[in-house]
Amino acid sequence: MGTSASKKITETGLKHCTLWKADRSPACRAVMMALDSMNLSITEVDINIDKGEHRTPEMLVLNPLQTLPVFKDRELVLCDSHAICSYLAGRYCDAGRLLPKDPGGRSIVDQHMHYNSGTLYPRFRAAAYPILYENCHFVMPQQIADIECAYADLECMLLGRCWFGGSWATLSDIVFASTVSTLNILVPIDKTKYPRLSSWLFRVSEELFFVTANRKGLSEFSRRIDCGCVSDETEFKCPRSSLGRRKLAGILQAKILLAKDTSRDVRRTLGVH
Numbered sequence: 260m261g262t263s264a265s266k267k268i269t270e271t272g273l274k275h276c277t278l279w280k281a282d283r284s285p286a287c288r289a290v291m292m293a294l295d296s297m298n299l300s301i302t303e304v305d306i307n308i309d310k311g312e313h314r315t316p317e318m319l320v321l322n323p324l325q326t327l328p329v330f331k332d333r334e335l336v337l338c339d340s341h342a343i344c345s346y347l348a349g350r351y352c353d354a355g356r357l358l359p360k361d362p363g364g365r366s367i368v369d370q371h372m373h374y375n376s377g378t379l380y381p382r383f384r385a386a387a388y389p390i391l392y393e394n395c396h397f398v399m400p401q402q403i404a405d406i407e408c409a410y411a412d413l414e415c416m417l418l419g420r421c422w423f424g425g426s427w428a429t430l431s432d433i434v435f436a437s438t439v440s441t442l443n444i445l446v447p448i449d450k451t452k453y454p455r456l457s458s459w460l461f462r463v464s465e466e467l468f469f470v471t472a473n474r475k476g477l478s479e480f481s482r483r484i485d486c487g488c489v490s491d492e493t494e495f496k497c498p499r500s501s502l503g504r505r506k507l508a509g510i511l512q513a514k515i516l517l518a519k520d521t522s523r524d525v526r527r528t529l530g531v532h
């Protein structure tokens with residue numbers, strides 16, 4: 260576990276920052292994980308993609324691309340999760356932990372974010388969108404093959420290392436955690452074929468930021484994929500601020516610790532794999 264629930268968390272409230280997000284979106288969850296990892300609390304606004312709330316005139320002024328997340332810090336508006344994560348880590352109190360300050364270390368993280376943005380995310384969209392929006396009931400063979408190729412790439416990247424970007428979880432791990440955990444729902448990672456990737460996913464899923472900011476939205480996505488219909492939003496909605504999410508952290512963390520010492524059946528019941 261990256262952060263102990265018993266440790267006193269010092270919260271930094273940034274009242275001038277707002278995030279418009281949907282919990283089921285992997286891009287939004289990456290930003291939420293970065294926020295939680297840095298103990299930053301900002302205003303969060305839930306946007307219902309199924310109702311087209313990201314396409315309202317007010318949202319189009321902020322982001323003509325009609326995507327989420329959208330982030331605003333005073334006059335600055337950013338509309339890409341990778342740019343938002345880099346900005347937050349560079350601007351607010353990160354001390355180089357999530358985004359290394361030395362040019363070499365930073366370039367490695369940038370490289371991973373480009374891979375996420377240019378390769379993983381388009382493959383996620385190609386596999387998920389027909390199910391989410393076109394009433395398709397399965398992931399198509401070409402999409403499965405493309406995702407498997409990406410798993411093979413990631414398996415190679417993890418050779419000789421536990422984390423993608425360094426000796427601990429960095430922004431590389433955060434952006435990959437949101438996309439890979441989501442891809443894993445569409446095309447489950449075969450741990451005999453990709454042992455390093457599957458161990459990494461287990462490792463990162465124990466990090467507190469993953470527990471507080473990724474798990475519920477992931478369940479929402481999973482349910483949406485399984486049902487092929489709009490899920491009951493109230494059931495899966497995350498608390499509206501990172502502070503609210505972390506209030507749940509102690510309970511969730513205790514569940515994970517319990518699950519570690521418990522049988523596979525109990526772990527499955529708790530949703531911990």
Ligand SMILES: N[C@@H](CCC(=O)N[C@@H](CS)C(=O)NCC(=O)O)C(=O)O
Nearest residue numbers: 284285286326327328338339340341
């Ligand atoms: N490169 C962008 C991708 C953002 C993106 O595609 N967001 C999706 C949600 S995962 C979206 O807003 N989709 C709008 C829709 O589904 O209509 C980022 O990383 O922020």
